[in-house]
Each structure stands twice: as structure tokens, then as C-alpha cells.
């Protein structure tokens with residue numbers, strides 16, 4: 001079975017082209033001002049025009065107002081909305097209903113207790129994304145995109161009915177192990193394919209996607 005990959009936080013043409021050329025099934029555009037990967041709706045529209053239809057375009061938001069989502073959708077056609085903040089299950093339902101798009105909800109993991117969050121969103125969101133919970137002690141931590149991994153063993157025995165992605169600190173050198181341990185069928189990376197926060201490295205994108213393609217499950 002092949003493993004699919006999402007490259008998130010794309011903000012320049014060379015990175016988008018590398019993701020598409022090397023087999024990404026999802027590309028992510030960040031609409032969250034404090035992120036070094038944040039893009040305007042207009043920039044996202046220009047980048048999205050380089051993405052073929054078989055690659056899913058994901059718009060990433062953190063506790064967004066409806067007007068931000070609407071402004072983005074007025075500029076760029078997305079295939080999925082990713083919610084990476086503290087959005088409640090009812091807010092997930094509301095956004096699904098209002099914008100008529102699949103919603104992927106990020107669930108932050110830092111312990112076995114975190115897994116209790118799964119039940120709140122399983123079956124409510126169309127997909128889940130498991131990411132490392134940002135440590136309270138981490139200076140300038142973002143809600144995501146911190147390059148932090150969590151204990152993948154925590155997912156090994158978890159019951160998840162919705163399709164899900166594994167994220168958090170993934171890169172070409174650890175993604176195979178992460179898949180082996182967690183059982184993930186879809187993986188996501190951002191920091192792991194960058195020269196520095198917000199500056200994607202096309203060669204690392206290619207290397208990550210090659211490592212994913214080489215995984216045999």
C-alpha cells in the first residue's frame with residue numbers, strides 16, 4: 001500500500017512545483033498571520049494555479065472568523081479546509097455546513113490523555129491530522145509547524161474511524177520509522193523540508209517525497 005504525503009506551508013512557485021513533480025497528494029497553504037509561511041489569498045491563487053486537479057489544495061486556518069475563510073475562497077478554489085486551532089466539534093460542523101468543503105481537524109498529541117480528543121472529532125471532521133502539541137515552554141511556539149514530533153507509539157493502538165494524517169517533525173530521515181510505528185497512511189511535513197522557517201527547500205521536498213515513495217507497508 002502506498003503512503004500519501006502532504007507538503008504544507010507552501011509559499012513560492014519552486015516549492016509548489018517540487019511538491020507536484022515529486023508526487024505530493026496534498027499541498028497546504030497557510031492563512032495565519034503569525035506564521036512565517038502565511039500567504040495572502042492572492043498569492044495562494046497564483047500558487048494554486050500551478051497545482052493539477054489530482055493534488056488536493058488544503059487551506060490552513062487557526063480559529064478563523066467566517067470572513068477570513070470567505071475571503072480566501074473568493075480568491076482561491078480549495079479542496080479542503082484544515083483547522084489547526086481550538087475549534088470545537090460544533091465549529092467544525094458549522095464550517096463544513098457553511099462552506100460546503102471537507103474539513104480536516106488537527107488534534108494535538110503530547111500524551112496518552114491527548115487521545116481522548118480523538119472521540120470529539122472522529123466522524124465530525126472529514127479527516128484528522130495528528131500533530132505534536134506545542135509545549136508551553138517553547139518560545140514563539142505556533143499552533144503548528146513547529147518541527148516537533150510526538151511519541152508515534154501513542155497512535156499504534158488508537159481507534160480512529162476517520163481518515164487521518166500524521167504530522168509533526170517529519171522529514172526524509174524519520175518518515176519511514178514514523179509510518180512503521182504509527183501505522184499512518186498519510187504523512188504531512190512543513191519544517192522538515194525548509195532551509196529555515198518559511199523558506200521551503202525544493203531538494204528537501206523531493207527527498208521527503210522520495211522517502212515516502214520508498215516506504216513498503
Ligand SMILES: O=C(O)c1ccccc1NCC(=O)[C@H](O)[C@H](O)COP(=O)(O)O
Pocket residue numbers: 008009028030032035036037038060062084131142143144145146147148167168169170188189190191192
Ligand atoms: O505551518 C505553520 O506555520 C502552521 C502555523 C500555525 C498552525 C499550523 C501550521 N502548520 C500546520 C501543518 O499542517 C504543519 O504541516 C504541521 O503542523 C507539521 O509541521 P512541522 O512539524 O513543521 O512539519
